[in-house]
Amino acid sequence: MLEQLIAPDIKAAIKDGNIQDIVSYFSDVHPADAAEVLIGLDPDEALLVFQSLDEDLVTDIFCELPVDYQSDVAQLLSPAELAALVSDLSPDDRVDLLKSLPEARMAEVMQALEKSDRDDVNRLAAYPEGTAGSIMTTEFIALSGQLTVHQAMEHLRREAADKESVYNSYIIDRNRRPIGVVNLRDLILAEPTAKLKDIMDDQVATVNADDDTEESTYKLTRYALVDLPVLDAAGAMIGLVTHDDAMVALEREHTEDMERFMGIAGTHDDTTYLRTSVWVHFSHRVGWLVALTVLGLVSGLILQSFENVLNSLMLLAFYMPMLVATGGNTGSQSATMVVRALALKEIHSRDALRVIWKELRVALVLCLVLAALAFGRVMLFSGGTILPAGISIFEVAVAITLALAVQVVSATVIGALLPILAARLGADPALVASPALTTIVDITGLLIYFSIAKLVLGL
Amino acid sequence: MLEQLIAPDIKAAIKDGNIQDIVSYFSDVHPADAAEVLIGLDPDEALLVFQSLDEDLVTDIFCELPVDYQSDVAQLLSPAELAALVSDLSPDDRVDLLKSLPEARMAEVMQALEKSDRDDVNRLAAYPEGTAGSIMTTEFIALSGQLTVHQAMEHLRREAADKESVYNSYIIDRNRRPIGVVNLRDLILAEPTAKLKDIMDDQVATVNADDDTEESTYKLTRYALVDLPVLDAAGAMIGLVTHDDAMVALEREHTEDMERFMGIAGTHDDTTYLRTSVWVHFSHRVGWLVALTVLGLVSGLILQSFENVLNSLMLLAFYMPMLVATGGNTGSQSATMVVRALALKEIHSRDALRVIWKELRVALVLCLVLAALAFGRVMLFSGGTILPAGISIFEVAVAITLALAVQVVSATVIGALLPILAARLGADPALVASPALTTIVDITGLLIYFSIAKLVLGL
Numbered sequence: 001m002l003e004q005l006i007a008p009d010i011k012a013a014i015k016d017g018n019i020q021d022i023v024s025y026f027s028d029v030h031p032a033d034a035a036e037v038l039i040g041l042d043p044d045e046a047l048l049v050f051q052s053l054d055e056d057l058v059t060d061i062f063c064e065l066p067v068d069y070q071s072d073v074a075q076l077l078s079p080a081e082l083a084a085l086v087s088d089l090s091p092d093d094r095v096d097l098l099k100s101l102p103e104a105r106m107a108e109v110m111q112a113l114e115k116s117d118r119d120d121v122n123r124l125a126a127y128p129e130g131t132a133g134s135i136m137t138t139e140f141i142a143l144s145g146q147l148t149v150h151q152a153m154e155h156l157r158r159e160a161a162d163k164e165s166v167y168n169s170y171i172i173d174r175n176r177r178p179i180g181v182v183n184l185r186d187l188i189l190a191e192p193t194a195k196l197k198d199i200m201d202d203q204v205a206t207v208n209a210d211d212d213t214e215e216s217t218y219k220l221t222r223y224a225l226v227d228l229p230v231l232d233a234a235g236a237m238i239g240l241v242t243h244d245d246a247m248v249a250l251e252r253e254h255t256e257d258m259e260r261f262m263g264i265a266g267t268h269d270d271t272t273y274l275r276t277s278v279w280v281h282f283s284h285r286v287g288w289l290v291a292l293t294v295l296g297l298v299s300g301l302i303l304q305s306f307e308n309v310l311n312s313l314m315l316l317a318f319y320m321p322m323l324v325a326t327g328g329n330t331g332s333q334s335a336t337m338v339v340r341a342l343a344l345k346e347i348h349s350r351d352a353l354r355v356i357w358k359e360l361r362v363a364l365v366l367c368l369v370l371a372a373l374a375f376g377r378v379m380l381f382s383g384g385t386i387l388p389a390g391i392s393i394f395e396v397a398v399a400i401t402l403a404l405a406v407q408v409v410s411a412t413v414i415g416a417l418l419p420i421l422a423a424r425l426g427a428d429p430a431l432v433a434s435p436a437l438t439t440i441v442d443i444t445g446l447l448i449y450f451s452i453a454k455l456v457l458g459l
Numbered sequence: 460m461l462e463q464l465i466a467p468d469i470k471a472a473i474k475d476g477n478i479q480d481i482v483s484y485f486s487d488v489h490p491a492d493a494a495e496v497l498i499g500l501d502p503d504e505a506l507l508v509f510q511s512l513d514e515d516l517v518t519d520i521f522c523e524l525p526v527d528y529q530s531d532v533a534q535l536l537s538p539a540e541l542a543a544l545v546s547d548l549s550p551d552d553r554v555d556l557l558k559s560l561p562e563a564r565m566a567e568v569m570q571a572l573e574k575s576d577r578d579d580v581n582r583l584a585a586y587p588e589g590t591a592g593s594i595m596t597t598e599f600i601a602l603s604g605q606l607t608v609h610q611a612m613e614h615l616r617r618e619a620a621d622k623e624s625v626y627n628s629y630i631i632d633r634n635r636r637p638i639g640v641v642n643l644r645d646l647i648l649a650e651p652t653a654k655l656k657d658i659m660d661d662q663v664a665t666v667n668a669d670d671d672t673e674e675s676t677y678k679l680t681r682y683a684l685v686d687l688p689v690l691d692a693a694g695a696m697i698g699l700v701t702h703d704d705a706m707v708a709l710e711r712e713h714t715e716d717m718e719r720f721m722g723i724a725g726t727h728d729d730t731t732y733l734r735t736s737v738w739v740h741f742s743h744r745v746g747w748l749v750a751l752t753v754l755g756l757v758s759g760l761i762l763q764s765f766e767n768v769l770n771s772l773m774l775l776a777f778y779m780p781m782l783v784a785t786g787g788n789t790g791s792q793s794a795t796m797v798v799r800a801l802a803l804k805e806i807h808s809r810d811a812l813r814v815i816w817k818e819l820r821v822a823l824v825l826c827l828v829l830a831a832l833a834f835g836r837v838m839l840f841s842g843g844t845i846l847p848a849g850i851s852i853f854e855v856a857v858a859i860t861l862a863l864a865v866q867v868v869s870a871t872v873i874g875a876l877l878p879i880l881a882a883r884l885g886a887d888p889a890l891v892a893s894p895a896l897t898t899i900v901d902i903t904g905l906l907i908y909f910s911i912a913k914l915v916l917g918l
Binding site: 029153166167184203217222223226246257261273278281288290293296304311314317318320321322328329330340344346347358362373434438 | 681780829
């Protein structure tokens with residue numbers, strides 16, 4: 001929105017060297033809004049803007065930019081400038097940017113960083129995308145339980161300006177394992193002489209650094225937390241997932257879930273729809289489409305094997321699309337319900353039987369309605385068709401209706417079963433994508449349709 | 460998980476009247492985990508548990524239960540007990556529970572509430588589901604900018620225990636409009652004698668009470684906020700959307716988006732997958748399925764009108780499912796990409812032309828690959844088919860390939876266009892559901908297929 005309204009004014013101000021206007025505009029808006037405007041500019045224009053603003057503001061705006069745009073701007077900076085900027089970023093943003101740079105450039109910047117920052121980057125960069133470790137910050141407040149509330153407040157006053165998240169102070173033991181948490185509200189309300197170990201809440205929800213980001217968003221939501229400690233393999237606290245990073249991760253997970261559901265590969269950390277190249281869009285989508293086209297061979301072969309049935313009653317071909325589509329729709333619906341229920345942990349893979357039982361009953365009611373509809377349709381619209389000797393339109397309607405009923409029930413159950421199976425095998429249920437399901441249901445649907453028609457009509 | 464492991468033990472403890480065990484179990488776990496265990500019990504057993512626990516713990520656990528289970532337990536309480544429980548709940552939870560009760564029961568409880576609570580309920584209940592007003596809390600810290608930091612801290616110490624969210628104190632003017640915000644960290648770091656108006660951040664992101672919940676989750680995420688003020692029509696601050704309520708709302712939105720995408724109606728505030736009755740599941744799904752089956756009539760009629768073409772070249776029927784399915788898959792993929800990009804505000808409805816241009820290019824590359832595949836398939840697998848005089852298998856392959864190419868491009872563009880159109884008309888892009896899209900693409904696909912076959916092969 002803003003981007004298109006303001007970008008031309010900013011471009012003009014840059015061209016005229018009107019630094020006053022630039023500074024006053026960017027100082028007055030939220031860094032996230034400033035970043036949206038910047039994306040509308042070329043990276044070298046963005047650089048000119050940055051050179052007009054003070055360092056803190058540059059950092060605030062820079063970390064709101066998509067990583068690929070950050071990377072474009074970073075390429076234009078001198079190694080020293082870039083190192084200064086990188087060391088101002090929060091630890092997680094720092095790693096994302098460094099990973100996006102060409103290797104030589106990254107090595108240069110790493111050289112220029114202080115050793116502690118460099119170690120930090122190396123440690124964080126080791127966590128693969130999609131893990132809690134990859135989205136955690138390493139800046140958090142860890143205190144001994146022996147401190148008094150007064151001492152803790154003094155400590156916070158010294159540290160607060162530097163830390164990303166200060167709402168919770170974590171109480172750690174000598175092995176840096178979190179044994180309690182005190183939030184800022186408790187500190188304010190408590191007696192200054194009370195010891196932290198006496199006022200702390202000793203139930204601390206945690207995640208492991210290797211856990212999926214979904215685990216951290218789940219716990220943050222379930223326990224209504226502002227942040228969540230991240231532990232290493234030994235149980236020591238090494239970082240914090242904050243609520244805002246978790247919300248961004250949640251949006252990304254959802255995008256990926258929906259895209260996987262449609263057989264679209266790839267991740268969505270770095271860029272936006274319009275900034276993604278045609279080639280990347282293509283490569284994310286083509287895999288499944290090719291696989292499914294090849295699989296579609298099977299439906300062709302099935303049809304070919306029923307050529308005689310089709311030849312003797314062409315009418316069957318007219319109702320084929322309806323039968324296949326209804327199967328695809330009912331199957332996708334039950335798959336969607338089950339994928340979401342699994343994601344929200346409303347059900348687990350061991351609930352398979354209860355889910356199947358529920359879907360079976362839903363399917364039976366659905367198939368009554370849809371079969372009645374199909375029966376009426378055949379009787380009403382195909383009454384005048386010339387049929388082979390010995391076959392009445394009523395018999396044809398019965399065959400088509402019966403096939404539809406079986407198709408609805410089997411598609412619903414398959415749609416519910418596939419995601420649960422995926423979950424039990426430890427795979428992502430959303431990966432049992434809607435097109436894959438549709439293709440399976442297409443094939444079973446054709447088999448059901450022609451087998452029943454053959455049987456009922458004796459073709 | 461917990462539910463199935465612990466519920467039998469708890470049931471046994473209830474039967475034996477072993478209150479000690481019950482109290483020690485429920486005092487030791489997080490209220491959210493306690494609630495999950497309770498759902499495994501019958502409401503009257505849950506009541507016995509509640510009667511063993513102290514009032515604060517009961518409130519904490521109760522507000523973590525799904526609303527329909529809360530309602531079941533509430534039915535078992537005396538009006539006085541229920542009123543006491545209701546007045547302990549946070550304002551937003553209170554309204555949700557009251558709305559779920561039978562009308563007579565609700566009136567009873569309302570009578571028993573204090574007037575201020577009653578007014579609060581009436582005000583909150585007026586906001587429809589899905590608006591920021593319906594998920595806000597009315598408890599927040601609002602201060603005058605004239606207060607000093609020391610005075611503000613004193614005020615917080617008095618109020619903090621009662622308020623849901625105390626991390627941010629909002630500075631309001633005489634019309635209760637928020638003009639600034641001071642967070643707890645700033646208060647701790649500031650000079651005690653400084654005035655709030657001098658240390659406050661005067662950029663306050665807000666939402667209107669009538670805005671969609673999506674607007675509040677978007678702003679909370681975009682600006683990385685812990686809470687977000689909600690304004691009435693006059694711009695006065697009347698509540699706060701907190702980050703945890705926003706995360707729950709975000710999960711719900713995701714579920715509804717995915718379900719709408721599959722033509723499943725209904726909302727998901729009150730209950731979980733397994734607790735939803737077969738009848739409700741059925742009624743959420745049947746609408747679209749019936750509509751699509753009726754629409755599917757059209758594909759039948761199209762096929763009927765091309766009966767001659769089909770009769771003279773049965774081979775065409777074998778490739779029909781592949782053609783229709785590929786159109787459905789490519790269309791759903793582009794629709795998914797565009798729906799998510801719209802939801803994340805990466806694109807807006809006025810970007811229609813840029814999106815179409817991008818999708819058109821993606822489609823052209825995709826159709827090259829898929830058409831080559833289809834051509835090879837026809838030549839390889841249908842080479843031996845007996846064809847009508849004057850038609851070669853090469854010509855058939857060209858016709859099928861050309862139809863597939865046109866189908867891929869048109870389906871991709873239609874898939875991208877429909878959600879943008881919906882957004883421009885102010886409708887939910889996810890509503891342009893995947894099955895609706897598939898049905899449209901089924902129909903255009905059949906038209907494309909037989910028209911091109913007729914033209915190329917001269918049938």
